[in-house]
Amino acid sequence: MAAVDPAGHVTSPAGFRAGAAFAGVKTYGDGKLDLAILVSDYPCMTAAVYTRSRLHAASIDINRAKLAVRPARGVVVNAGVANASTGERGLRDGYELARLAAGHAGIPAEEMLVCSTGVIGHFLPMEKLGGAMPSIVLHRDGGPEFARAIMTTDTRPKSGAVRFGPYTIGGSCKGSGMIHPNMATMLAFLTTDAPVEGVFLQQVFAKAVDDSFNLVSVDGDTSPSDTALLFANGAAGGDPIRLGHPLAWEFEAALRDLCVYLAKEIARDGEGATRLIEFTVTGAATVEDARKLVRLLSTSYLLKSAVHGADPNWGRIAAVVGRSGVDLNEEAVTIDLCGTRVFERARPTAFDADALSAAMRASEVEIRVDLGVGSAAATGWGCDLSADYVAINADYHT
Incomplete structure (x- = not known):
């Protein structure tokens, strides 16, 4: 099993930046954050796994539609409001939030995904989110800010990174209650500077999710927002990893080990949990x-x-x-x-x-x-x- 560095995070791999701000969606607290952006400096291959809930959040429809056309290279996340069961307005707000984040990050709107987590049935406070967006500073050491901003009832951020060959995989996730994934996880974001062929990336990621996040439970409830995303930007160079590549098995094993580590952190931080x-x-x-x-x-x-x-x-x-x-x-x-x-x-x-x-x-x-x-x-x-x-x-x- 690969050694996971608990100090690692989503910007540990080369070519990724992140940042966060407090928009006032969550109740104010010292150092609290509730709006975050993660972006790659280079084009990515993107893999995604979503909730199987039939009443899913607007972000699920938005991300599926975007990834059906082209890979993404960034995601904006708000915490406090799930934007689930919000109808057409929820879709419009989600697309607008992604557009604002893409403009701030300097990438096409089509390449910015969106995730929301929090209370179901509430509309996104777009004025607050839009007002806070310019204050987000995207930087190479922004992973810890990103991990804190995506939390809801979590008592601590959950991040880690692992090395395989010359490459790094980083990840952050959130989840403490309403945890019984029926696909992936609450919200999980993984990044790697390895070049990975798209079909292989999706296959390996889906299997890693099934062996980790899909086998963690806090209370038996599945969220309508459950999403797991993996961005591979190839910033560390080399030939694309695909089936048969010398590092294919190492990549698959390292990815699974990191997902298992993060899944265990979610269970360890279950609402009210002591064991x-x-x-x-x-x-x-x-x-x-x-x-x-x-x-x-x-x-x-x-x-x-x-x-x-x-x-x-x-x-x-x-x-x-x-x-x-x-x-x-x-x-x-x-x-x-x-x-x-x-x-x-x-x-x-x-x-x-x-x-x-x-x-x-x-x-x-x-x-x-x-x-x-x-x-x-x-x-x-x-x-x-x-x-x-x-x-x-x-x-x-x-």
Whole structure:
């Protein structure tokens, strides 16, 4: 696995600039930002994965339409208002926001994408956004500003970068609640200075997203704004990476490692979360079965509550396995909690409950299930469920 530098960000790769400002969309706070631009100094190949929600945000339609015609080289992001379920006005506002950002960045409007995150059903405050746009300074060290500006209920920015060969991949994402991606993620933006052929870029990115952001869950809710974008500008030179290229495998592995790192950061920062939970399912008949069980485990409120209370009640894991509908061999199923075998051969094992409860108080809790019927496997991530999650979401709009 490639080593991810947590100090890296979207402008770590060569040829990218970013910047941010406070437009007043979010409630004011010292150092708070809510409008950001990321742009490449060079033409890019662009890959994108979007939400499967049938009631998606205006940005989804806008970005799909633009990328169907030509690759993009920049994106403008506002936080605080999702511009979702806003009809024709939402589309007009989204296109106008992209036009203003493109003019400020000095690129054609057709090459500027747009993403919005926040409250659903509210129109973009275009006067505020347009007024703040000129104050955004785009610079090579603007990645940290970009990462802070895209946050909503996140408690901290989430960024990282990884090297492969002579190239760098950087990334930033946001997400803390309404996290159960049914395609990609809340919002994720990745950049690379590697030259990558367009079709290969989309294929590799879609797979990386499926193995990372698509296997993270905080609360089982999918956002109408979910978008993951990858810009490859080739600023570091070399022949385009495509299938069969000597660095094709390294690029694919490095991209996946960075996406997994960012996905885990989202789960770790889940609303009210105190623990990251890693779910691994092995011995499945198919990858689809393994992934299905991972997602069911990560959304069990009973299980998440038990983890929060450091309660080694492994029956809650077994209950999810049993109701999942996946193929299994009851006599061969095993369940491990924090490295302790708690169930095998269709019956409980002897273990020290106090010691296991103490292990569950660590910042990371590992749950492993082997279904005993095949060789397929999957790993995903979630978090515990605390009273703070209810408080945060009870007050989110009011």
